[in-house]
Amino acid sequence: MPKQKIVLIGNGMAGIRAIEEILKRKPDAFDITVFGTEPYPNYNRIQLSKVLQGDTDVQDITLNEWQWYEDNNIRLYPGETVIEIDKKNQFVLTDKDRKEPYDKLIIATGSNPFMLPLPGADKEGVTAFRDIKDCEMMMDYSKKYKKAAVIGGGLLGLEAARGLLNLGMEVDVIHIADYLMERQLDRDAGNLLKQELEKQGMNFLLEKQTVEITGRNHVTGLRFKDGSKIKADLVVMAVGIKPNVALAKEHEIPVNRGIVVNDHMETEVPNIYAVGECAEHRQMVYGLVAPLYEQGQALAKHICDQADEGYKGSVLSTQLKVSGVDVFSTGKILDDESTKAIKMYDDWRGIYQKVLVEEGKITGAVLFGDTKDGNKLLSLIKKGADVEEYLESGQTEESGVDLVASMSDDELICGCNGVSKGAIVEAINNQGLTTVEQVKGCTNASRSCGTCKSLVSDLLECTLGDEYSADQKETICSCTTLSRDEVIEEIKEKGLTHVREVMNVLGWKTEEGCSKCKPAINYYLGMINPSEYEDERESRFVNERLHANIQNNGTYSVVPRMYGGVTNSNDLRKIADVADKYEVGMIKVTGGQRIDLLGVKKEDLPNIWADLDMPSGHAYAKSVRTVKTCVGENFCRFGTQDSIGMGIDIEKKFEGLYTPHKVKMGVSACPRNCAEGGIKDVGVLGLDGAWEVHVGGNGGTDLRQAELLFKVKTQEEVLEMVGAFLQYYRESANYLERTSAWVERVGIEHVREVLSDKETRDELNERMDEALAAVQEPWSEAVKNETLLKELYEKVNVPTGSN
Numbered sequence: 001m002p003k004q005k006i007v008l009i010g011n012g013m014a015g016i017r018a019i020e021e022i023l024k025r026k027p028d029a030f031d032i033t034v035f036g037t038e039p040y041p042n043y044n045r046i047q048l049s050k051v052l053q054g055d056t057d058v059q060d061i062t063l064n065e066w067q068w069y070e071d072n073n074i075r076l077y078p079g080e081t082v083i084e085i086d087k088k089n090q091f092v093l094t095d096k097d098r099k100e101p102y103d104k105l106i107i108a109t110g111s112n113p114f115m116l117p118l119p120g121a122d123k124e125g126v127t128a129f130r131d132i133k134d135c136e137m138m139m140d141y142s143k144k145y146k147k148a149a150v151i152g153g154g155l156l157g158l159e160a161a162r163g164l165l166n167l168g169m170e171v172d173v174i175h176i177a178d179y180l181m182e183r184q185l186d187r188d189a190g191n192l193l194k195q196e197l198e199k200q201g202m203n204f205l206l207e208k209q210t211v212e213i214t215g216r217n218h219v220t221g222l223r224f225k226d227g228s229k230i231k232a233d234l235v236v237m238a239v240g241i242k243p244n245v246a247l248a249k250e251h252e253i254p255v256n257r258g259i260v261v262n263d264h265m266e267t268e269v270p271n272i273y274a275v276g277e278c279a280e281h282r283q284m285v286y287g288l289v290a291p292l293y294e295q296g297q298a299l300a301k302h303i304c305d306q307a308d309e310g311y312k313g314s315v316l317s318t319q320l321k322v323s324g325v326d327v328f329s330t331g332k333i334l335d336d337e338s339t340k341a342i343k344m345y346d347d348w349r350g351i352y353q354k355v356l357v358e359e360g361k362i363t364g365a366v367l368f369g370d371t372k373d374g375n376k377l378l379s380l381i382k383k384g385a386d387v388e389e390y391l392e393s394g395q396t397e398e399s400g401v402d403l404v405a406s407m408s409d410d411e412l413i414c415g416c417n418g419v420s421k422g423a424i425v426e427a428i429n430n431q432g433l434t435t436v437e438q439v440k441g442c443t444n445a446s447r448s449c450g451t452c453k454s455l456v457s458d459l460l461e462c463t464l465g466d467e468y469s470a471d472q473k474e475t476i477c478s479c480t481t482l483s484r485d486e487v488i489e490e491i492k493e494k495g496l497t498h499v500r501e502v503m504n505v506l507g508w509k510t511e512e513g514c515s516k517c518k519p520a521i522n523y524y525l526g527m528i529n530p531s532e533y534e535d536e537r538e539s540r541f542v543n544e545r546l547h548a549n550i551q552n553n554g555t556y557s558v559v560p561r562m563y564g565g566v567t568n569s570n571d572l573r574k575i576a577d578v579a580d581k582y583e584v585g586m587i588k589v590t591g592g593q594r595i596d597l598l599g600v601k602k603e604d605l606p607n608i609w610a611d612l613d614m615p616s617g618h619a620y621a622k623s624v625r626t627v628k629t630c631v632g633e634n635f636c637r638f639g640t641q642d643s644i645g646m647g648i649d650i651e652k653k654f655e656g657l658y659t660p661h662k663v664k665m666g667v668s669a670c671p672r673n674c675a676e677g678g679i680k681d682v683g684v685l686g687l688d689g690a691w692e693v694h695v696g697g698n699g700g701t702d703l704r705q706a707e708l709l710f711k712v713k714t715q716e717e718v719l720e721m722v723g724a725f726l727q728y729y730r731e732s733a734n735y736l737e738r739t740s741a742w743v744e745r746v747g748i749e750h751v752r753e754v755l756s757d758k759e760t761r762d763e764l765n766e767r768m769d770e771a772l773a774a775v776q777e778p779w780s781e782a783v784k785n786e787t788l789l790k791e792l793y794e795k796v797n798v799p800t801g802s803n
């Protein structure tokens with residue numbers, strides 16, 4: 001029977017969680033396609049606040065890597081927007097003219113930030129704070145400008161303001177109400193919050209209504225209704241969100257404020273569901289992840305035909321993610337004639353706690369300064385507990401391990417993901433978990449806003465006692481309790497030879513491993529035993545498996561090798577002929593001095609390689625890629641050395657060598673450094689009668705200047721140094737760690753010290769020679785392999801992969 005087709009519109013937090021819930025229940029039952037306007041895999045939007053505050057990198061907030069889609073046979077079309085829904089014939093149409101049929105359609109289009117329609121709102125320097133692009137824009141602006149104004153003193157506005165302060169800007173927060181976060185706090189808590197944030201350096205303008213954003217093309221300030229003005233180079237609007245319902249509305253799927261759904265997240269149109277911030281359930285639209293994840297569970301159960309009473313609505317709780325400020329609220333926040341309040345106000349210590357009671361039951365709470373009781377109160381409200389239960393339990397005095405020990409099993413540790421203490425303890429005991437990462441992998445606890453991380457850590461300590469080490473080792477992934485070094489040690493000691501064998505013998509928690517550990521083990525096995533290890537193609541990332549980089553429209557790119565960036569008329573002719581014959585979309589010269597054929601169909605790849613008859617440039621692999629060269633002494637009047645010859649020799653020697661991450665090199669023939677060796681993994685610099693070898697540079701997002709490793713005299717010495725450096729990197733770095741991060745971590749002095757010993761260098765180069773002897777040219781191998789051609793290149797619809 002053909003699989004049912006699920007199409008998801010919106011590659012965000014709610015939609016993908018719903019898919020995860022479906023896969024958990026029926027891993028192989030559906031054929032799943034995902035469309036997402038943003039050009040990224042599903043990432044943690046919540047953590048954008050932490051990125052802006054400098055606590056996290058954009059690279060670290062991905063929730064589901066490209067490989068996850070691939071592993072679950074999900075076709076992902078990033079950067080592609082659904083523009084039409086044909087309800088009668090059950091298909092959707094995208095802005096790239098793709099037509100995709102569905103049996104079940106899930107709309108998870110999220111929200112759009114609400115932008116005040118003020119005169120000047122379209123000026124440069126005005127932004128929302130919703131996605132990676134906004135976050136990067138603000139970080140960029142903070143490098144050039146000084147004054148920021150944030151309109152909106154709610155959760156988002158305050159987190160943005162804290163981030164901008166951290167980035168060195170002066171920040172005014174303009175708020176329309178007379179106290180902060182009036183949607184989440186009462187006046188007392190709002191006022192305490194203002195005092196605390198003023199101490200941190202924020203300036204507040206309360207009860208201010210902005211009427212104009214001033215400036216010519218670029219914003220210069222704000223004007224208010226009372227006539228006053230302030231200066232600003234950057235304006236961030238954080239005044240709430242609007243459910244993104246335009247697509248549903250246009251196609252007559254009933255919409256109120258959000259897309260109207262029942263308890264199973266079904267819209268009124270057969271086979272169309274809505275989930276997340278775009279959905280409206282019992283007149284409620286939510287803007288926090290906890291309810292959206294609960295909705296996802298109900299939706300998954302329904303699609304998987306599991307009996308379920310459905311989603312009944314959620315009790316909300318919020319926490320501001322600003323360090324040094326503890327503020328929490330849940331349920332009802334304002335007192336009225338139907339409520340009685342239990343209150344505590346300690347002006348001296350800046351602590352305020354209010355618990356609201358209605359007809360003997362707790363219905364809400366606002367906590368400031370001491371929020372330890374937050375989770376307990378949320379759990380009590382959720383289960384409809386009587387106030388006595390709260391009063392009898394007494395106020396929580398404990399902290400750390402004592403606090404989690406005093407919690408009952410049904411108390412929530414992670415509000416975002418609804419994970420209780422009991423569920424985490426069970427997972428720790430039954431699955432032998434020892435780290436926060438593993439608990440996150442198995443239970444989802446701490447996977448969203450991350451504020452419960454310390455509670456999870458305390459719970460691990462409380463459950464494991466002496467066995468728990470707070471100074472946690474970094475495990476390869478959540479499938480194992482072993483670190484990289486331990487895995488390598490075990491492979492060597494036990495003579496393990498296959499990825500599956502490693503996972504079986506070393507007690508992996510998952511049968512199949514995951515997209516983090518499989519490629520890493522495959523690399524370590526090859527690095528340890530290059531002459532005997534048979535590469536396991538299925539453990540590789542999709543690009544490496546296919547020997548080509550997949551592009552955002554599902555086509556591929558082909559980059560033939562051009563040693564040292566030097567070509568000739570014969571090769572150029574072949575490239576031109578291939579480009580015509582296979583109608584490639586674009587021919588582009590890359591930053592590494594290579595020629596890139598873009599827009600190639602997957603089924604054409606083997607024929608193109610055969611026609612080109614040139615070696616692969618490995619532009620898709622975690623391996624030695626390019627050696628860029630300057631023209632050097634042969635042509636340049638400043639040149640003191642033969643940089644082209646040197647570059648070609650290096651590239652010919654190390655081409656195709658697999659490394660923990662990509663390795664880019666550059667050779668220049670004078671300190672002008674035209675081949676940009678200062679930002680390469682290895683940068684060789686020719687001087688009069690000498691060569692310098694610089695290492696650990698990076699010209700990408702983690703910009704880093706390469707550091708001098710050694711200065712040597714001869715070409716042979718350069719090759720010896722580069723060989724020893726690369727082999728030491730191959731043997732010591734974590735898989736997916738660039739040389740820049742590795743050198744930063746271990747220190748250039750350490751690398752220099754190790755490599756200054758001639759005996760060590762010789763040993764490293766011996767092992768390097770062994771590794772090089774095992775290198776095979778992938779394209780010529782692939783075109784000869786009938787089974788591979790059939791399996792990989794004839795099959796269509798391979799999902800998109802990583803770079």
Ligand SMILES: Cc1cc2nc3c(=O)[nH]c(=O)nc-3n(C[C@H](O)[C@H](O)[C@H](O)COP(=O)(O)OP(=O)(O)OC[C@H]3O[C@@H](n4cnc5c(N)ncnc54)[C@H](O)[C@@H]3O)c2cc1C
Pocket residue numbers: 009010011012013014015035036037038045046047048049080081082083108109110111129130131156244247275276277278286287288289290292321416449
């Ligand atoms: C800075 C920040 C901090 C936050 N902090 C917290 C927090 O601490 N705690 C908390 O609970 N919540 C927090 N939130 C809110 C939380 O991130 C959202 O509730 C959650 O991301 C909503 O998930 P969603 O999938 O409904 O929408 P989104 O995550 O917005 O995903 C919707 C996706 O659909 C795509 N899309 C829209 N239309 C189409 C189309 N036609 N075709 C294809 N794709 C489309 C959009 O581009 C988007 O990528 C925060 C939000 C922000 C911005």
Ligand SMILES: NC(=O)c1ccc[n+]([C@@H]2O[C@H](COP(=O)([O-])OP(=O)(O)OC[C@H]3O[C@@H](n4cnc5c(N)ncnc54)[C@H](O)[C@@H]3O)[C@@H](O)[C@H]2O)c1
Pocket residue numbers: 049116151152153154155156157159174175176177180181182183208209210238239240241286287288318319320321
């Ligand atoms: N820590 C968290 O849980 C967290 C953090 C960030 C964002 N979020 C979520 O993201 C979404 C957006 O957050 P938000 O803070 O924009 O929404 P919000 O609705 O919570 O707050 C918006 C604030 O802007 C104020 N405002 C409205 N119009 C204004 C005007 N003209 N001038 C000045 N102030 C004005 C409102 O009084 C309100 O307090 C929400 O769903 C929120 O829950 C949550």
Ligand code: SF4
Pocket residue numbers: 630631632633636637638639640643668669670671672673674675
């Ligand atoms: S690096 Fe020096 S030698 Fe090489 S091209 Fe530039 S100026 Fe000329």
Ligand code: FES
Pocket residue numbers: 413414415416417445446447448449450451452453
């Ligand atoms: S409370 Fe947000 S991730 Fe646990």
